[in-house]
Amino acid sequence: MRIDVLTLFPEVFEVFLASSIVGRARAAGCVSTQLTNFRDFARDRHRSVDDRPFGGGPGMVLTCGPVFDALEHVEAQDSGPLTRVLLTPQGRKLTQAMVADLAREPRLVLICGHYEGFDERIRSGIDAREISIGDYVLSGGEPAAMVLIDAVVRLLPGALGDEASAANDSFSAGLLEYPQYTRPREFRGMTVPEVLLSGDHAKVALWRKEQALKRTLQRRPDLIHAGEA
């Protein structure tokens, strides 16, 4: 997969893209990433990318020119199919099902909004999926783009060292994760459930399933019924 990110703040992605699962997936060739700054496509000598809103009011609005130019520039680098995603609080709320769909695409082009907003013609003039990551306000689409990248990349074949761990994960199985323990057996008086030390694999598997169900019922009963009409 190829992921292009269009942003006014490419530097905030650098450590993220080099670290952890995403960093390893890039090193392994599962995904390539490219950062593009809209500001490099500004048309005036001040390199401005925003302007005051028509009709008045506070704040500044991201202008069309640099966004369309940046998009056309990166899209021309590769003629294959691509999926555009506009990160905006007005978008559809991201779910694991949407993440799984995006993970099957050959190329994602992520567009991060910023400032108080962007010119409506960016939304209407670009054929993009509009995605939000939840009902709260971020100063820009960058953290949302990182959330989306992380969630997508870990589903790519070969991205996780242990192929089983993705399928076993909380939301993939539709349940929250069961509790995990590692050494020491006792820490500050807190012990490990006996069954995990028993060596009985069938018993361990059953216990984990029960724990996952119990946790999900207690904390996120909505997940048990997710997908039902």
Ligand code: 6GU
């Ligand atoms: Cl994608 N952008 C911004 N600015 N705020 C958000 C968001 C996106 N998703 C949730 N809040």
